[in-house]
Structure formats: C-alpha cells, structure tokens
Amino acid sequence: MGFSTVAVLMFDRIPLFEASVPIAVFGERRDDRPEFDVRVIAAEGGPVRTDAGVTLAAPYDLDAVEGADLVIVPTWRRPSAGEPPPEEALEALRRAHSAGATVVSLCLGTFVLAATGLLDGRPATTHWRYAGLLASLHPRVEVRPDVLYVDEGDILTSAGSTGGIDLCLHLVRRSHGTQAANSIARGLVTPPHRSGGQAQYIDHPVPAPATGDPFGDTLDWALRHLDRELSVDGMAARALMSRRTFDRRFRQVTGTTPAQWLLHQRVLHAQRLLETTAEPVERVARRAGFASAVALRPHFRRHVGVSPTAYRETFGMGAGDGAGAADGVNLSVGG
Known part of the structure; x- marks a missing residue:
C-alpha cells in the first residue's frame, strides 16, 4: 500500500480550500519527509475555476492518472445541483483502481467516487451536511455520516474540509510511518490525530415541541427540568395518558x-x-440530569464521539487557550 506518485483530480468550480489539501500535505519537500511526485490534473481540461473566483492552471490532463500509486479526488462542486461528473474522469478513476492504485476522495469528492460505482457495497463518508443526499443519490453506498474517514484499504473517503487533512495524514502514517506523518502535521500546525468523529461538529438544535396539548406541554416541561429525576411513567401521567398510549404517541x-x-x-x-459555561464537568453532569460526571462520560462519548472535556477544549468559551480540566482525553482518531 506504499505510494510515491500522487494524482490529484481538479474539477471546475470547486471549493478552493479542499482543492489545496492534498497539495499541502504531499507537495512540500523537506529533508525529514518522504518526497512525492504530485500531479495536479485538470479533470475537465483547461484552467480550473474555483468557487472563490481564483483560477488555477493545472499542469496535467487525465492521461497523468495512469501510473499513479495514489489518486485523489479532493472535492466536487456543490452536489445539490445534481450535475453528474464527466464520464472521462470516472473512467480514469476506474482504470486506476483496476490497475492497483489506491483511490481516495475527500469531502464532496465522495460524490465523484460514488458515481464510478467503486463505492457500491462499501462504507464511505462525506461532509455530514451532504450525507443524506449521498445516500439518496447512491443507495448502494453504505454512508457513515459520523466518522472522520473510512479506510477500506484500496479505497478511502473522508468527511469535511479538515477531515481531508486527517485522511491524508493517515495515508502518510499508513505507508511511511508515524514520524513522517507527525512532521507534516507539525508543518501544517494541525494535530496528527483527532479524537472522535463528525458527531461532535454536527449541530443538533433542541427541538421545540408542539404546544397546546398535554403531550406537547409535557415535552416542553421535561426539556426545562432535565436536571430532575424524570420517569416515563411520570411524564405519561403529566400528559394525561396511559403509559402504553404515551409510548405509542411518543x-x-x-x-x-x-x-x-x-x-x-x-x-x-x-x-x-x-x-457556554466554565462549570466543572461534575456540575455540568448534574445540571443535565446525570448522577455524576462518571455517569455522563460514556453516554457523551457514545453520542458525541469524544469526552466532555475534549469537547469543551474544542467548542467551549476558552477553546484554543488551553482551558478545561483534565478528563481523560483520548487522542486516538476514530475512522
């Protein structure tokens, strides 16, 4: 699974940041890093326009895919437009995979890889915002919206913009070792591993239950009293329903x-x-209705993918300045 020649397929009207990720990871040459032959390819011919108004002059065409050990589709134009990828590029990806190349998609590039049919029957991921659309357009793909990347050996997919960095570093680590991956990560000022998956980045607004009936009022009341010991039987009684009727309606x-x-x-x-607060995790747990921080942690990690303190270090008021108490942060990446 080693590689030295990297082909990067650029499509017209793509997001600029995502397009730059594999070039940033594999393109810089330094003595403490492996040297890669990076071929930036205009997958549709001619200059590549980005969604930022910047035009890129890619020096290679699709013929340069042949002979590459690693072929990367870093992104795709917004898939909600429903525009299919060009068949010439899809066929080049199929030929590369058939010849033994490792084929990779980053972020929205998974839509291109899915269109080749290479992901049929396989797990894959993309940006969480587009995971439902990917599953709808390509029902034979097993979409996993909650991970940072999926490594299927010869085919890999990643989620989101920085998820592409995670996957590219994983590829370096997999083929060239931890020291090489760590050196590149230091140059990019990014963690060589990230804990958890996409779940920690997905916003789940607290729903506003329908009001005007005892059932809706009960849900609203429960949301305002999560710090209390709430029983399902008590909620059913408050909604003026039998437990069985309440369960069915719920x-x-x-x-x-x-x-x-x-x-x-x-x-x-x-x-x-x-x-939004600096309260200790123990206090947060009790305000959320858990008996203790010990009781909160496994549920939090299962739903969010990281520990409470790791989450606060990323999203809390002091994120980025080292705020947060110790809580057993696990720095292994979930792929």
Whole structure:
C-alpha cells in the first residue's frame, strides 16, 4: 500500500480550500519527509475555476492518472445541483483502481467516487451536511455520516474540509510511518490525530415541541427540568395518558422511545453547558440530569464521539487557550 506518485483530480468550480489539501500535505519537500511526485490534473481540461473566483492552471490532463500509486479526488462542486461528473474522469478513476492504485476522495469528492460505482457495497463518508443526499443519490453506498474517514484499504473517503487533512495524514502514517506523518502535521500546525468523529461538529438544535396539548406541554416541561429525576411513567401521567398510549404517541411524534429521547436531550444539554459555561464537568453532569460526571462520560462519548472535556477544549468559551480540566482525553482518531 506504499505510494510515491500522487494524482490529484481538479474539477471546475470547486471549493478552493479542499482543492489545496492534498497539495499541502504531499507537495512540500523537506529533508525529514518522504518526497512525492504530485500531479495536479485538470479533470475537465483547461484552467480550473474555483468557487472563490481564483483560477488555477493545472499542469496535467487525465492521461497523468495512469501510473499513479495514489489518486485523489479532493472535492466536487456543490452536489445539490445534481450535475453528474464527466464520464472521462470516472473512467480514469476506474482504470486506476483496476490497475492497483489506491483511490481516495475527500469531502464532496465522495460524490465523484460514488458515481464510478467503486463505492457500491462499501462504507464511505462525506461532509455530514451532504450525507443524506449521498445516500439518496447512491443507495448502494453504505454512508457513515459520523466518522472522520473510512479506510477500506484500496479505497478511502473522508468527511469535511479538515477531515481531508486527517485522511491524508493517515495515508502518510499508513505507508511511511508515524514520524513522517507527525512532521507534516507539525508543518501544517494541525494535530496528527483527532479524537472522535463528525458527531461532535454536527449541530443538533433542541427541538421545540408542539404546544397546546398535554403531550406537547409535557415535552416542553421535561426539556426545562432535565436536571430532575424524570420517569416515563411520570411524564405519561403529566400528559394525561396511559403509559402504553404515551409510548405509542411518543414514537409517532419523535421516532424514538421516551427513555432514548430523554438521554439524548440530556447529552445535548450537557453539550450546550460545556460550550457556554466554565462549570466543572461534575456540575455540568448534574445540571443535565446525570448522577455524576462518571455517569455522563460514556453516554457523551457514545453520542458525541469524544469526552466532555475534549469537547469543551474544542467548542467551549476558552477553546484554543488551553482551558478545561483534565478528563481523560483520548487522542486516538476514530475512522
């Protein structure tokens, strides 16, 4: 799975930052890093216009894909427009994979890779905002919206803009070792590993339940009293329903059970407290309805992908300045 020749396919009207990621990771030459032959390809011929109004002059055409060990599609124009990728580029990707190249997509580039058919029956990811669209357009792809990247050996996909950096560093680490990957990460001033997946970056607004009926009022009341010990039987009584009727109505309205909903809302509340207060994790846990920080942590990690303190270090008021108490931060990446 080693590689030295990297082909980067650039399409017209693509986001500029994502397009630059593989060049930033593989293109700089220094004594303490492996040297890569990077071929930047105009996948549709001619200059490549970006969505930032900057035009790039890519020196290679699709013929340069042949012989590359690693072929990367760094991004694609907004997929909501429904425009299919050009068949010539899709065929070049298929030939490269058939010849033994490792084929990679970053962020929206997964839509191009999915159009080749190479992802059929495989897990893959893309930016969480477009994961549903990817699943709709390519139902044979097993879309995983909650991870930073998916490594299937000969085919890899990543999520989001900086998720592309994560995957490119993973490729270096996989083929050239940790020291090489760490050197590149230091040059980019980025962590060589990131903990958790996309779940920590997805905004889940607390829903506003319908009011004007006892059921909606009960959900609203529960959201305002998450720090209390709330039982499903007590909620059903407050909604003037039998437990069985309440459970049935709850699933119809929310798509889940009362217990699962309560747990999810408590984790969401803990997220907001970690973002907006400097209270200790123990206090945050109790305000969100957990018995202790010990009780909060496994649920938080399962829903969000990282520990409460790791989340606060990224999204809290003091993010970036070292704020946050120790909470057993796990720096291994989830792929």
